[in-house]
Amino acid sequence: MPALQSQNYTPQTEAHEGLVTSHEEILDHYEPSFIHYESMNENLAKSVLSVPLQTIDLSLQQNHIAQNDLALNSNVRALPKNSYQAVFATLHQDAKSIDASYRSCASILLLSMITALPVESLLITGYIGHPSIFKIGTQRSYIQHRLGITKRDGRFDESKHENQFDVIKIPLPQWLVDDLLEQDLPSINDINAYIKQLRAQIGLPYLSVSRIETALPIVLSRYTADSNAHIADLICRTPAPLAPAMYYSGHRSEEIFAHYKSSLEVLNNGCNFDSSYITPWHKYSTGSVFALTPEYAYSVIRDIYDLTNTSLDADTHFNRVSIFTWFVFCLLTGVRPNNGIGYMSDIDLISGWLLIDDKPIRQVQSQRLVPLCPTLQRYLNDYKNYLINYQLSHLLKHDISADIDAIRLGDEVALLRLLSDSFDALTIIKRGDAYQMTKSIIDENPYWTRHFVRSQLEKLGVELVLINAVIGHEKARQEVLGRFSSSSKSQIKSVSYAFERIAVMLGLDKISINRGASCCQSL
Known part of the structure; x- marks a missing residue:
């Protein structure tokens, strides 16, 4: 085995008075470990040749391809659909x-x-039927798990x-x-002997316990119509650090049931x-507790x-305009x-692009492109003009004039600003500032904006990728503009249409910043 070098980076999140960092926000800031493995030809390294050129990277490019959502069967842990169907049919026949x-x-x-439950766990005495996982009834049984989202303050309000x-x-x-509760559990040796028999019976020399355990997420994400990797993460309990999108989703229980039933029908293949x-006997909405309704x-x-x-004075008006624009920017x-x-x-207000690196992790850049919809472009242009007008009036x-000059020239400074306590300088807007200034209106972590956007993009039918x-x-090595991706910038740009739909949904297309406002004038 080659020597491995790994480096883990911890999330750097913010803490403000009265604003507690939520559990899903911490996970959202985590990055997977970076692992680099390589070997060097010692004979060549000792020569006069350039050492870096002799470094042989042992990373498997095929494995990079497999980890993209490209529906390729190059993942060594995956099997073709007909193989899964053959295994399922044989297991069902033998179980009956x-x-x-x-x-x-x-x-x-x-x-x-x-179920994607690990075989090793199922072989533990008392695991099957344990009330924390299994809900066993006389007519209906199921397993359940919680997404682990931070609990809602107060009761559910459907409005x-x-x-x-x-x-x-x-x-x-x-x-x-019922059969498993009545039978004696097999040993792992019994399981291995049975799989050995299956290999010969079905003609799958690579069949293993792990390939059976991972069948459901692969079938859901690759072979089930209208399903995707996100649905597979929800149903198969993918660990949160590997699937942060679970914290931002919103689905109906009958929708989840329908996807699951379809995946079993793919496996069944007419048998x-x-x-x-599988019937949605209890219909409810499930997902992020921070996802607000469009009306609210x-x-x-x-x-x-x-x-x-x-606002009663120009300085108060300035800060409130900035906070309002900050929320528009986030939404x-x-x-x-x-x-x-x-x-x-x-x-880039001309082409309508935002290059964002909003995951502040040491030594690591996770930049991505976000398209700017026409309404947001208008707001940001109007806000720049508002700053210039404030500069001319003061x-x-x-110090404020110098900062606004830097903004006007497009320097590496934040656009959205607040006045300092002494009103003689500009400071960047912190999430705690936004929370404190709007607490009387909405007593929620401003992270609710992100949950709202994610759930609405899903409802608007934007592709998962x-x-x-x-x-x-x-996910790691699944970047849409990555090395093996077939997506393009134009496809990302098309999402601006969905953002514009959200702008209309929130009525932002009908209001605007008054470019000449420098005192207590209306927007």
Whole structure:
């Protein structure tokens, strides 16, 4: 084995008085470990030749391809669809067989295949039927797991919140559960012996326990119509650091059931497995507790807008205009609402692009492109003009004038600013500032803007790969503009249409910043 060098980076999140960093926000800032492995030809290294040129990178490019959402069967852990179907049919037949020799082994593997539960866990005495995982009834049984989202403060209000719960339920065939509870559990040696027999019977020399355990997420993400990797993450309990998008989703329980049933029908392929037990007996919305309804988000933005109009002096008006524009910026880009977002050097108001690196991790850049919709371009241009007009009205504030000159020239400075406590300098907007100034309107972490955008992009039908690209939820080596991706910048640019739909949804297309406002004038 080659020597491995790994480096882990911890998230740098912000803390403000009265504003607690949420669990999903911390996970959203995590990056996977960076692993680099290489070997060097010692004989060549000792020669006069350039040492770096002799370094042989042992990374498998094929593995990079496999980890992209390109539906390629080059992943060594994946099997073709017909192979999964053959394994499923054999396991189902043996689990239903009256021959008890391998019946328990087939039942365990079948349960693992349709739930993605690890075989090693299923072999533990008392695991099957444990109340923290299994809900066993006389007529209906299922497993359930919580997404682990930070709990909502207060009760669910359907006028404000999109999602009622954060629970995913997966129905189980009652006959299979009953049989396993009555049978003696096999040993791992029994399982391995049975798989060895399956290899010869089906003609799959590479069949293994891990390939059976990972069958469900692969079938959901690759072979099930209208499903995708995000749905597979939800159903198969993908660890949160590897699938942060789970924290931002919003789905109906019947939708999750429909995807799951379709995946089993793909595996069944017209055989005699009865999936009629999968029925959405309890219909509810599940996902992020911070995903607000469009109607409530509209009222929040309208209240922040109205607050700006009640400013009693020019300085208060300046700060409120800045906070209002800051929320507009977050809601029409989906960026993480961190400190100093939106540097002028990264904003192209002519072509409509934002280059964002809103994951402040040491020594690592995770930049991505976000398209600017026409409404946001108008707001940012109007805000620049507002700053220039404020500068002309306060020429004796030299520090402020210098900062506005840097913004006007497109230097590497943040566009959105607040006045300092002494009103003689400009400071970047911190998330805590936005929270404190709007707490009387919405007592929520401003991270709600990101949850809102992600859930609305899904509802607007934007492709999953493009949502992940603009939101920054791409998994390791799945970057949409990465080395093996077939996506283009024009496809990312097309998401600006969805952002414009969100602008219309929130009524932002009908209001604007008054370019001449330098005192207590309305927007």
